[in-house]
Amino acid sequence: MYPFFSRRIFHAIIVLLGVSLLTFVMMNLAPGDPYHLDPELRFNPEAVARWKELRQLDQPLHVQYFSWLKNMLQGDFGISLVHNKPVWELMMERVPATLLLTGTSLLVSLLISIPLGVFSALRKGSFWDQVISSFTLGGVSIPNFWLGMLLILFFSYHFKWLPAAGMRTVGMEFSLLDYLKHLLLPTVVLSVASAAYFIRYVRAGVWEVIQQDYIITARAKGLGDMTILLRHVLRNAALPLITVISLHLPYLFTGAMLTEYVFSWPGMGRWIVSATLSRDYPSVMAINIMVAFLVTLFNLVADLLYASFDPRIKYR
Amino acid sequence: MIRKIMLIILVLILVLLLAFSFSGCNLEQSPDGQLRVSSLGSPITLNPLYVRDSFSAEVVSFLFESLLKSNKETLEMEPALVYDWEIKEEGRTYLLNFREGLQWSDGEPLTAQDAAFTLRVMCHPDFTGHQYSLYFHPIVGAVEYHLEHDSSLADGDIQGIEVIDEDTLKITLEQALAPFLSYLEFQPLPEHILGEVPVAEIEGHQFSRWPEVTSGPYLLEEWEVDEYLKMTSNQDFYMGAPNIEEIYYRIIPNQEAQLIELINGNLELIPTAVKLEDVEDLEENPEVEIYSNLRLVYDYLGFNMKREDTPLQEREVRRALSMILDREALVEDVLLGYGEVLHGPLVPLQFPYDPEFESFSPDLGRAEEILEETGYEDGFELKLIVNAGNQVRENAALMFKEAASQVGVEVNIQVLEWQAFLEASQQGNYDLIISGQGTGVDPDLTFNWHSQSPLNELGYANPRVDELIEEALVTMEEEERAEIYRQAQEVIVADAPMIWLYTREAVHAASSRLDNFTPHPENAFYKIYQWEIE
Amino acid sequence: MEKPLLEVKDLAVNFKREEGFFKAVEGISFKIWPREVVGLVGESGSGKTAASLSLLNLTSSRGKVGGEVFFDGVNILTLPERKLKKFRGRQIGVIFQEPMTFLNPVLTIGVQIMEPMVEHWKISWGQARERALYLLSEMGIKDSERRMKEYPHQLSGGIRQRVMISMALACSPRLLIADEPTTALDVTLQYQIIELLRRIREKTPMAILLVSHDLEVVRELCDRVMIMYGGRIVETGGIREIFKDPLHPYTRSLVEVSPSFERVAWRLPGEDAPFSYQSNIPAGCRFQHRCSRVSRECKGAEPSLKEIGGKGWIGNSFSFHRQVRCWKYQEGALEKDEKPL
Ligand SMILES: Nc1ncnc2c1ncn2[C@@H]1O[C@H](COP(=O)(O)OP(=O)(O)O)[C@@H](O)[C@H]1O
Ligand code: SF4
């Protein structure tokens, strides 16, 4: 177990270093500078120089990179060049909304896809299986942006049932219902593609498992259908699903960025876009490191979960 | 069993949908005295000295009051914190009288001291904004302070800035500077809060993120990042407490969603840039009022005159290219009439503006003739850059390309992401550029047209124009000054350094419950303390 | 006179395949009396597994089961699934050929042994545990506490098969169907498992249907044996009679190539699985292509399963117990047979 962990952590460190270096190089190669935000500063090159000096942007690139690295290792992600605020704070202000949205969507898409996928596999070839299969085809290929706008048009503009923007009604007392109303459409948009994607794997996985000999054993024991499904089928079908989910998370995250824009959701999305466009190096660096870190973490968690579901796997 | 579960799930979904649709019927109307305005983005800083984007500028205008303000129609300077002023010594000294009893929101008096302090900050060597070099270096002693002041604080004195008493500030300039009064539209910072903060640290100071002590009609109460800012009326505002008690500045990057929120009664005002395509629909809605007003910005198609060995070096070629575009059609088709064709660097509302003045009208035949006369009958190629995401400018680029092809000039359009666009435009890596220009309240042409100005990106240089601009700067009499600018405009336009395309109108959509909404060309929240919500 | 525990009438299993229906089992009838151990022998692919699974309607969804199966007088195939479950695992236990694939890889063997008891007896897991431990030690597994927590992949083949048996015996069923319980094991283990089954047989009043391709294994345990070929029963009889005097040419070949207790995958001359789909089943006797005594009539119509000799005691019943499906033993055919072909 320990060698496994240390090997994985070693890999993670290499990956994170690579990501940070690549981001740094790319940011510096890309045209533009954060101080371009104020074109009138050109009137005053010394102010630009002073501005850069105050932020240590006048140092040679390798010095900048290593001092960034050093600070990062001490948990300091630096100060945003645009917001003049610690990047860590900027991130923490936005992470909860994104987590709320992606978390709910992941949950919802699993809640949808597991029953439907199981149903589909058990009734393979039936009318409903075909209905579900065509949904998965459609769901995977609908663009988030388009679906979001469509839902807004229907539910906000036409029926006036649901709000078109934001996370809650401003100026209102806290109300769970209000949050849920705001959460509903973005969650649907973000869940559709994931659910469609998961259904395929659940269906294939369950189908595969119910062909297995041990399912005959379970039936021969006279177990109830639910017991067979939950104890024997799903536990085995969960294995490939864990991998699928962990591989899918980055897509979910990317999808969330677009969905956040469409529904004016106050998450990471806007910051990521604006930080990239305004060449806010420290922010972009922190975001990329964070995303890379989370992806590595999810993979590790997936591996551990895998091991806890499948006793045959031991990590060494 | 499976069937049972499916049934339960179906029933659950139905129940949820029903619950939502019932509760959804009563979309909240805002309580009285509450205004919700939308914005496409979040402010970055709330410190008026470091504002570089429109969202920060908007929120700052709620929170901070300036010394003077320009009138929304005449653009003349009007009293704000300063209620009265005298210009003496042929425009060299300004005597500013502050209102009595002005207060910061913490109850401390707001005085001429604060204004002097703010001016010192802007002239400080560590200051990283643009105000010193654009506006304040002509103050006596400012250059010296900027170069030689050796404390990290904005302490000490600038010779030309004298606090006569609590309510009187005297500013002395090296020489008369006609636009200087308009430079006094800055918002002072509280010296009692920031006086001990090194200037280099003010931009990143807590105050810039959350100004606790302010002077404007509204006070910041809540800021949910990327969601909304809540501001409440300042009971001690010098014009009396604003009528509207609460303002929610809602951040909604999706323009369509802004409109729907307005129509659904979740917003009272979309202050900027309602999509033109939507205006027609909105005008039919009795709950929605559409406002539009000219702004002090124009879009242009500039000729790069810094590059050597291009046909654009030749004035005749530029003139010919200035004749090919049908700008009336552009305004009608692309701006749907929400704008005016512009003929020169002076824009409507500015006092020297002459509505009679006209420049080139479309004449392809003449353009072709000129090109032949100058020896370019075989045509040439030009690279045109335009920033991505601005539909109107991209359309203008296409129209120009089309027109140019008819006179044998091939235009290659490059649509660039914003930062790449800025870089290309600074490096002069283009022949033609479509971009926008803000003129400011004062008609001063220095920044864009003086041959020595760093903002003169196209490289326009005409000694006669330099002369006229310099003369106008020291001419205090308005009619006289206007005449000089009109002369300069004649010369500039004749040199055809750019094709002035249009000034665009700002279009605002508001709930019909909103009264006294009077947008200023540069500030939608002009006199917000007078607004009312029914 | 005691009633049969299991009475199978005209059992048929049809598998749906791309090419059409395939009759894996056709027209099988037999009875098993309480405490009786009956063998079902046939080469691989002859339909033994299909037949034994179909008794509890356990064939996959592609397999259609026909005929009647009376357990204790109840026709269990007509019962709804819900009621049929009460028989599975409780009245009839099943042991499968391949303990590795028939055990769930992600559940501890403890859980897998306990769950039928929890399901049928509605007892707690704690109570089930007691009996599971007892069963494991009965199966000769030492250290059963620890074994309970292990997963199938951690066990050796012999132990796995013992776990399988414990599982099948968990609810003390009245009939045990053992589908090739020794085939996947090596010779020594085979012997141990047979010994184990013999012990169980002596200790419990349970009847056993022992399915195997190996006559030797069947000889060790059974009173009576049924020989299967191509989905049909071709011969039945007491185990000693069968060995002494095999009638059907197929049975004869089985007895001849089975000299000792040797686990070589023995083969008949000719192809392995007799038919892979319907169109391959010939008119007439199904064994004709491999039969050394084939004659013209064998190709005409299929012989029926004919009672031979007198009645005798089978279990507790007086009945015909010698049957054979071959033209050579049909009424009036015996003499003709003597003529050379
Ligand atoms: N699920 C199935 N689908 C289609 N054919 C099957 C299936 N199971 C078994 N068969 C066929 O039925 C015949 C009998 O198989 P089986 O009962 O497993 O034989 P045995 O157990 O005697 O080796 C074989 O030809 C096999 O190919
Ligand atoms: S019927 Fe004919 S072919 Fe069939 S087993 Fe008997 S002798 Fe052989």
Ligand SMILES: [Mg+2]
């Ligand atoms: Mg078999």
